[in-house]
Amino acid sequence: MLAHRIGQARAAAGFTLTELVMVMVVIAIISAIALPRMGNAPVLVSTQAEQLAGDIRYVQTLAMTQGQRYIISFPSATSYRFLDSTGTAIVHPATGSNAAITLGANITLALQPTFPAGNALEFDGLGVPYSVTTPATLNGPLTQPATIKLRTVRSPSLKRPAG
Numbered sequence: 001m002l003a004h005r006i007g008q009a010r011a012a013a014g015f016t017l018t019e020l021v022m023v024m025v026v027i028a029i030i031s032a033i034a035l036p037r038m039g040n041a042p043v044l045v046s047t048q049a050e051q052l053a054g055d056i057r058y059v060q061t062l063a064m065t066q067g068q069r070y071i072i073s074f075p076s077a078t079s080y081r082f083l084d085s086t087g088t089a090i091v092h093p094a095t096g097s098n099a100a101i102t103l104g105a106n107i108t109l110a111l112q113p114t115f116p117a118g119n120a121l122e123f124d125g126l127g128v129p130y131s132v133t134t135p136a137t138l139n140g141p142l143t144q145p146a147t148i149k150l151r152t153v154r155s156p157s158l159k160r161p162a163g
Helices: 017-037 041-066
Strands: 070-076 079-084 107-111 120-123 129-133 137-141 148-152
Touching: 041 070, 041 079, 041 107, 041 120
Parallel strands: none
Antiparallel strands: 070 079, 070 120, 107 148, 120 129, 129 137
16 A cells, blocks of 8 residues: 555556546537537428428318318418418417417428419318418319428528638
């Protein structure tokens, strides 16, 4: 026990606390710089697309179980809402609110032109989709599949001029 105090060398048994703390500090600095640069936009768009698809299925199922028409409306490029056949907003099951569901930051949606033309989708009691122009103007059954596209909107980045 006294031997290492007198000057005899002792074998290294691991890392010191100072070394471990320095490694953690370097990792924290690299993480703070790298993570904001690694965008999570593809994951966010995928999640929003799954939520929207689930909500469309919900409106269709609601129409079939209730035996009446329900609408999923797209009032803006960044939101959608559920309506009954009279155009009255209905409650979203996840939020408990009848307010429009707003998409995540920098995500927009577009209902591609439907045939016949409309800006919303309505489902009848059998689950058949119809083209609708809100508020609740029935245009007829869809003759082609409806397509809804989600995309990210990149905000411009400012770069410091070199010099």
